[in-house]
Amino acid sequence: MKSIAIIGAGIAGLSAASDLSKKGHKVYLIEKNVEIGGHVAQWDRLFPSQKEAKIVVDELVKNLNNRAEVLANSEVQHCEKKDNKFELILTGNKNLLVDTILVTTGFDTFRAQRKEEYGYGIYENVITSADLEQLFKKHNVVCKTGNPPKRVAFVHCVGSRDEKVGNRHCSKVCCVTAVKQACEIKELYPDCEVYNLYMDLRMFDRHFEDMYHEAQSKYHVNFIRGRLSEAGENKDHQVVLKTEDTLAGKPLKLTVDLLVLMIGMEACHSQKSLNAKLGVRSDTDGFLSTKDIFTQNNFSNTDGVFFAGTCTGPKTIPETFADARAAASLVNAYLMS
Amino acid sequence: MQERLANSFDPFVLPYTIGLVFILTYLFIALIRVVKALPNDDKLKLLKHIFSLKIFKSGWEIFMECLLHRKIWKKNWTLGYMHTAFAFGWFLLIILGHLEVQIYAPHRLNLPWYPIFFRYFMMETQSTMQGAFFFFMMDLTLLYVLSGLGLAIFKRFRRKAFGMKRTTKLRWNDQIAVLALWSIFPLRFLAESFYSEISGGSFLTAGVGSIFHWFYDFTANEIYVRPIWWAYSIALGVFFIMLPWSRFTHILSEPLFIIMRNAGIREEHRNSGYGKVEIYSCSRCGICLDPCQLVSVASLRDSAAINYTRHLRLWKSEKAHQAASTCLMCNRCTQACPVGVDTAALKLNTKHELVNLHTTDQYNYLNTNAGADLQSVPSSVDVIYFAGCMTHLTPATKLAMTKILEASGEQFRFIDEEGSICCGRPVLLAGARKSANELMEKNTELFNQTHAKTLVTSCPICYKFFKENYDLNMRVLHHSQYIQELLKEGEIKVNPTAAKIVFHDPCELGRNSGVYDEPREVLKSVGQLQSTAYDGEESLCCGHSLAAEALPYRKRRVMSEDAVEKLTTNNPDILATACPACKKAFSETNKVEVKDLAEIVAENLV
Numbered sequence: 001m002k003s004i005a006i007i008g009a010g011i012a013g014l015s016a017a018s019d020l021s022k023k024g025h026k027v028y029l030i031e032k033n034v035e036i037g038g039h040v041a042q043w044d045r046l047f048p049s050q051k052e053a054k055i056v057v058d059e060l061v062k063n064l065n066n067r068a069e070v071l072a073n074s075e076v077q078h079c080e081k082k083d084n085k086f087e088l089i090l091t092g093n094k095n096l097l098v099d100t101i102l103v104t105t106g107f108d109t110f111r112a113q114r115k116e117e118y119g120y121g122i123y124e125n126v127i128t129s130a131d132l133e134q135l136f137k138k139h140n141v142v143c144k145t146g147n148p149p150k151r152v153a154f155v156h157c158v159g160s161r162d163e164k165v166g167n168r169h170c171s172k173v174c175c176v177t178a179v180k181q182a183c184e185i186k187e188l189y190p191d192c193e194v195y196n197l198y199m200d201l202r203m204f205d206r207h208f209e210d211m212y213h214e215a216q217s218k219y220h221v222n223f224i225r226g227r228l229s230e231a232g233e234n235k236d237h238q239v240v241l242k243t244e245d246t247l248a249g250k251p252l253k254l255t256v257d258l259l260v261l262m263i264g265m266e267a268c269h270s271q272k273s274l275n276a277k278l279g280v281r282s283d284t285d286g287f288l289s290t291k292d293i294f295t296q297n298n299f300s301n302t303d304g305v306f307f308a309g310t311c312t313g314p315k316t317i318p319e320t321f322a323d324a325r326a327a328a329s330l331v332n333a334y335l336m337s
Numbered sequence: 338m339q340e341r342l343a344n345s346f347d348p349f350v351l352p353y354t355i356g357l358v359f360i361l362t363y364l365f366i367a368l369i370r371v372v373k374a375l376p377n378d379d380k381l382k383l384l385k386h387i388f389s390l391k392i393f394k395s396g397w398e399i400f401m402e403c404l405l406h407r408k409i410w411k412k413n414w415t416l417g418y419m420h421t422a423f424a425f426g427w428f429l430l431i432i433l434g435h436l437e438v439q440i441y442a443p444h445r446l447n448l449p450w451y452p453i454f455f456r457y458f459m460m461e462t463q464s465t466m467q468g469a470f471f472f473f474m475m476d477l478t479l480l481y482v483l484s485g486l487g488l489a490i491f492k493r494f495r496r497k498a499f500g501m502k503r504t505t506k507l508r509w510n511d512q513i514a515v516l517a518l519w520s521i522f523p524l525r526f527l528a529e530s531f532y533s534e535i536s537g538g539s540f541l542t543a544g545v546g547s548i549f550h551w552f553y554d555f556t557a558n559e560i561y562v563r564p565i566w567w568a569y570s571i572a573l574g575v576f577f578i579m580l581p582w583s584r585f586t587h588i589l590s591e592p593l594f595i596i597m598r599n600a601g602i603r604e605e606h607r608n609s610g611y612g613k614v615e616i617y618s619c620s621r622c623g624i625c626l627d628p629c630q631l632v633s634v635a636s637l638r639d640s641a642a643i644n645y646t647r648h649l650r651l652w653k654s655e656k657a658h659q660a661a662s663t664c665l666m667c668n669r670c671t672q673a674c675p676v677g678v679d680t681a682a683l684k685l686n687t688k689h690e691l692v693n694l695h696t697t698d699q700y701n702y703l704n705t706n707a708g709a710d711l712q713s714v715p716s717s718v719d720v721i722y723f724a725g726c727m728t729h730l731t732p733a734t735k736l737a738m739t740k741i742l743e744a745s746g747e748q749f750r751f752i753d754e755e756g757s758i759c760c761g762r763p764v765l766l767a768g769a770r771k772s773a774n775e776l777m778e779k780n781t782e783l784f785n786q787t788h789a790k791t792l793v794t795s796c797p798i799c800y801k802f803f804k805e806n807y808d809l810n811m812r813v814l815h816h817s818q819y820i821q822e823l824l825k826e827g828e829i830k831v832n833p834t835a836a837k838i839v840f841h842d843p844c845e846l847g848r849n850s851g852v853y854d855e856p857r858e859v860l861k862s863v864g865q866l867q868s869t870a871y872d873g874e875e876s877l878c879c880g881h882s883l884a885a886e887a888l889p890y891r892k893r894r895v896m897s898e899d900a901v902e903k904l905t906t907n908n909p910d911i912l913a914t915a916c917p918a919c920k921k922a923f924s925e926t927n928k929v930e931v932k933d934l935a936e937i938v939a940e941n942l943v
Binding site: 116123163165231232233242 | 921924
């Protein structure tokens, strides 16, 4: 029986774990957090179908059917390749000897405090898109005072496509997430005014354009092309935004009750310390470098180490699943050869 | 002492004499051109300076800097000794040579080559043979210069022994000049040694001469060693002719530069004459290379001050523009420069030239209706607080300042709470002098209307500009100074904490405005202030200066990370600064908690 260690029990890790265990391999699923399910488990509903994130994660867990050994709350401390096998030392001095490794370490969300000018952590009514999902889950979308917001603004590209924070890449999912969240706010509070401050809207995938259309026609969400320059706070703890409507060519001042920062994806920080141990490397954007961007997208430069999911760059959930299934079949082929 | 030859001329003096005539003519023409290029009021300043007692101060400075190289001694003793040996040693040789002629052959003073080739034309008589005072002094001085030469050669191989990690590469013109310079003294030494049996010498030349004599008696065949005098003369001639085309132009221009600077002349327009003298005063010693973080951290060697002046000298304006617009204007180079070349001022002119091709009347709207919401009303408050646009991007600082001002009980107005226009310095640093002036005029009008007594700002960039370039009817303080004043007068009180704090001096506040002590006093009252190797004048640039429009963010990031690394070697709890740009730069690195000193004070108010 061949064995495999999957690092990261997000949706990519869970999906690959169930595929590989079904093939009869011994799968160790290593997760640094206590809970499995990664970022998706923290989300309320998912674009484009508004399916509950919890259901997606539950389906994955059900598919896995306890066939894999889940090692939650543990991190890889050390890794060494010995005669075509990998020896892993996990926290708590647990040792594993496996035939192959699948890296599914995913991404970190951008730390919004780094854009101090947007006031996250300074002004009480500035939250991130991830915070908003938590509020949706708790059915408690309100301002700090407990009152429902009368005016909400979403800022796109916070920590993405921003040279100043060292991230040139697009995080792909934030545009459509902002559209989704804007519509959800309008569903909750039809009288609330909702604004989206964007650079350009990247509605690239199936149904996205429909969502954008519906946001305008059905929900009357306002879209303003212009980046937020700075946010301030007035005496009532409302957030005062300074921006420019670049289509109208005019400076704009906007006072909102709630400001939502669409934080982007960054390469997983704890992954970086693993790079040298696994013999893999990060690209200039911080995400892992694949053997070939077209034909060997799941291969690392180390024989026996594979990649799946957002550790090789931002992906939507369907893309992540496709990537995880591809990786699982490649890993299987590797183990059978 | 008597003349050895009836003839006071020998053809070998020609190379030297031609070189001398050339360089004196060049100097005369250059001087006229430089003075002509000065604006009229600068000409007057120069004239006034020359005919005042202050000229003695300039003379003293020329002696201390051009000859003794005092500032280089401060950096490194070996390096100082090397430069002084060449400059002061050679100067002594010239003076002593002329004294010899003055005393022993005064009728030959009109022959410029006589003091230089003294031991060819003159000989000692029996009565003074072996150790005449002047021969001894001349030998001693020559030995001094030769020791400097030895160090210079050694430096080419082991520059670390001279406290330098990097130095300049020699181009062909410099190579010829350096080779000529390096040959002058050994050739003189050889010539005088060979002739010591004929004309006499002292411990050095006579000593070595007697060894030569042991091999062969040259006294009978003087003709065999005559070519050494030729070589010596040619080396001098080549050096003089190469002077204007090499790094050694500074020997001629630096004294003039010192006089002009002391006369109060500044480079305000490109090609004003002063700027030319300044560029030519750069000796390409390379001392500015190590302090420049663009060179040491960001690998942009072409942007170093030394290479910028070179681009200007060679009329490579494209490269000069590139260097100027990647420079962060932290002034670490000017701080280190032994000559005091202020490249920041020169760079502003370079940028000005480029920018003004494209911009016209950008800020016209200030006096129209669009600028109407910038109306400031007179009020009775004594203190006005101007956060500055960069501080609006680090709101934690402005909130901290509001809290402190409120706690002090002082009546104040936050004048740019709702918005403001730029102080103008970033615009000026980008080269748009005219636009900066428009902004300055409007701001001056707004501030003066308030009739306040004190203007407090949180931004060192605004502070420097308000303080130095504005004409305001109030005193201007950076918030670190104002907080220090409040603490001293007991207007606010803070709880001391055990937090280990390192303070980073922002370039604009420290090196460029001279405010070093107040921030430290404030931090000492609220935490455990640790010192670093980069305190005060040695402060690093954070990488986020507004001056470098063409510097890519990735390069800036490398510089910020390097600076944080260097500042946090003692693992402080907080890296404190007093500038929004520095704060942003350091926070980005994610290595240590970064705070403005106002935040630390506000958190610990009693």
